[in-house]
Amino acid sequence: MLKNYGIYPSQLQKALNSHRNSISGFLDFLLQTPTGPNHFTKALIEKEGKEKFAKDVAKILGVTQKQVEKAYVEFSKKNRDTIILSGAEAVSLLMYEAGIEFVFAYPGTSELVLCNSLLKTPNIKLVNGRGDKESAFMAAGGSMISPATTAAVLHGSRGLTNATGAIADAYRNEIGAVYLVGLPSIASAPFLPPHGERNLIKSIGNFVKFHTEITEFVDENDSKKEKDRKIKDFFEKVNKVIENAKSFPIGPTMIGLPQDAMEERWIPYGILKNQTFTYHESFLSTEITKAIAKILKNKKHPIILIDDFLFKTRGAKESLAIFAKKIQAPILQIRYLRGPMLFERLSSTQNPYFAGSYDNKNSHHQKLIKMADLIITIEDRNGYPRVIGQLPNCQKIAITSNPAMTKKNNYLKRGDSMLTGDVSKILLSLTEYINPSHANEDKILSYCEKLHRASTVKIQSNRKFHFMRVEIAEIFTDIFQKVKNPIVVDDSQMLGGLLFEGYDKFPENLRVFGDHGGFIGGGMALSAGLALVYKSRARIFCFLGDQSFVNGFQSLVSVTQEKIPITYIICNNGKSVSLLKQAQSADSHAFNDGIDRFLQNAPFIDYTGLSKELGIKAYKIEFDPESKNKNKKNPEHILRNVLYKELNSKRPVVIELVLPSYPEAWKGIWAIKGNDEAS
Template structure:
């Protein structure tokens, strides 16, 4: 496992600096620079990265002297410190901003960036053993806290290799900085082969922000350019920490990274903190007024909302005050497992929104005010037609509401943090004394899992026992995190979500990138050593991402990979069968089958990862199922006890009967009453 990053005060030069004895500021500054040696510029840069006052306070703590004395020491350091390289400036700003792990696959143009990060206290440099893998790991490392991880990518081959990862990280809304080491500015006019014209502008379409540093200007202009360079990097670190969370691209030519051209004083101004994104008071008040007059409100939540503090409490308080129904969007094909609310958290929570349920359709028909929370995909194909009543949308990304086309001119959009908005609405409703009975009946929650394609009882029971085994593992962990990269298996697990432990964090694949799960989950585990991580993935996802296991072996985080091998792409087989017998012979031709003799356990073992296989005959003899599930539970417990990564291959039938009811082959947009 990587060594835990040290704070700047643990730098040997600071630890060996004489304390308590007063001395001339010049002498103290010179002694510090002498002790730091070749690392002097980077060390002073890191002291200053939080601004001048932070540097004075840090030195006061180290020297055990008043801040009034250390202010003079900082003055001396500003005039005596050598210039920083561009790479050193990048490293210290990342560390100051809260980035704790940087993933990279060192190459030529970005080698100085990797070296500078590796020498900087407070941030760990991890070889991700691949550019795509490093980009995914940085995204996963930032799931629990935006900006906690970053990646260094080679430009252009590394960034083009990782373009899919960058796009997937954006779709999954992980705020992380991607640093791109570009060819030297003097070589730009001769590119390709080592670079591409307009590379950052093109890949920047997948991000919320990008900037490419120009060549270092000559003469007096270099000072202003250094200030601009620092300001733009701080901006990148800030925007990835502001909702809606998105990645940012920061391009650095090799010569800009390696040259000493940034004076310490360019770092002396305190950075601007991320904007809180609070909703406007007047808009929250207007939303409260609409809710207070509604008789049959329904609140529809997308799982993106659950990334925000206060959402669960706010939903609970609002639903209690209004007697409102709270439902959550359920994705029925593609990736299907995402974090979900629980009835013990939110009083009015009635489960997944289910267009197959007559009770849910009636609920929407009777609804007189629909509230959507952090909508990303609330459009007819996913949720069916929405009611014609008035609507309120709480959202950090208003463009997503607009693209879903359900807001009328007199509807209300509440931009900003949805947790803050819900808590503000709840407080106002409570101050009004609003307290209503629940206006909907228990049949809404009871039919949340109703399907026109029910599976046989032995199949349902076997699938539930598999969920129980997974839930048993997660329940034993203090900080469980589940990262899913599957389709049918994720749908199976989502059926039994109520069995999962409270506090579980779940991150599914909104980008639909089959093959991102291993590096995403590995990034979560490496960047968050206090988390216990389970990565559930399909067989196709494993074959497209097992390179990510290399970094897991290298860093040895606590992570268990659970691979569902059902012999073929069951979801696409079902899709093709629904489209007609001419499509792949209704799945009988081998086009959608797994590779013969591909051994998941043997491959993992060859990496040095303990691995085991368990076959559960879903739909078969109940006694055989129970025995197999007991073995699965035992293997999960053994895997969790491994000091490092472990893998379990879960072999399930490819028979469509075992998967009946999972994966919808049609959208919900075509009719109000959805039939089988």
């Protein structure tokens, strides 16, 4: 009952055992330690309120609140010490103030004091991620929808370098996770102990949006001016790490925390309690907004080209609908044809101006693009020729929260414009200066509908693979419709490409997160972090490939430990079908006609069996179109029944879906050439 004051249940029980009948003795036991005052608890009492603390203690001891308040006043008179926090306690309280809800950690000795402080901090749940990259990915998953909801604690150079792939992946996917890296003490750092390396934070800082580190702390010989400077520097650095994770462009941040700076008491609570967080937001001037609005009004054939990063911004779909209607512009969305292929997509029911996933080989889309006199790209990250082909030379306006990732695509020329910031707010601000035109509305809407039909993915018609190419997506459509807030995390690539063929049928409220970083094996931990944060608010489905399961199954340890409700679907097609297809496009006999085991699945690894060994409920469902067993020839009812059965499971579930590997089964999935290459 006193957890909100940094008091462990074991401490409370000891206090009750020895001082149940003495209020003053009870308070002395909890608020004093053998080494001095319990500064952290006293800080939390001030934060939560002395009256509330007295009320909570009174309830435990069976006395009145006034009696406890009186005893606390007497205690305070005898113990007038200024509340001085350790660096770890200060970091923990700042995380609390910033709204961090979960911290995933895989600590070493340098991080123990920080983890202990976090565990005692109210409203923060500390989770052992059971791995470096697992903790980093789980933190990224938890902040995927709302930035700086989660953080990870990593152990020095060994933990950080092991987790660098996960951190870089969070950076590419623009996820605002906060990474706290324990470093050797400032005194021992020059000697490079095992968990220390020169320029560690600066080097790995290339893979985050913002990085910094604490390099000094208050010494007893410091002048007041020096002490004030060091304390101010500490707050500025910790605050910036949190603020940068939440401000555009969204991205992960990192801070190095030396062991001695965390252990020593040097941060006055009186200064900490006055700290505030400032989230910087850029606003378009009225002059610029009017100038861009004038361009939009004077164009006859504007086209909007969006990327799925748009859907990360709150209110973006609604703002886009208003904007498209105001300027009467068809909307196309970038589609990915190899690597990760399943991303969130707009639907024509959400927005009637949606003309489909852009296909530069589609004659209808070619005609639309050629007649455009203005292209407005929104949250473009990958609109370069290899992905979308060459854009025409008409005028362009780019609206983006990440200017660097849009500029690199090199389609903006002299006379083009870029607007940066919160894209949802930018779209709405532009519409304020555009008068709606309904003259050609019906004609344009009819044209968009025609384009959408023409761009709908043509599913291969071979009846032999009907279960695989049609029914799987239909089954998941039904399942998603039964869930209040379904969320998909895709780490499967080929299965994701297959599911994208049925995207038109998916419910509008489905959220989908693919991986723009292409990290094979991150999905298991990423989705686990997301599922833990949104445990009671959404149902998470994670699609995996063979290689992603093998590279990521360590995260199942933490998933089992925390009883995270999540459904993993593993596509076991026996080999790396995508890589073999790519290799054989250049050499038809590559890897001994695909027989060599190099690109085959690892032998003797049983995905279902391994999951069961970890205490996870697991199912294996096989599809073999050549089988005489009707349950293998078409396992539609088996997959459907299993998914329905486990739909509301409070624990993790693994479903291994065994699919054929032969090329004709995967025809049309995975483009072997980019759109900048000759056909």
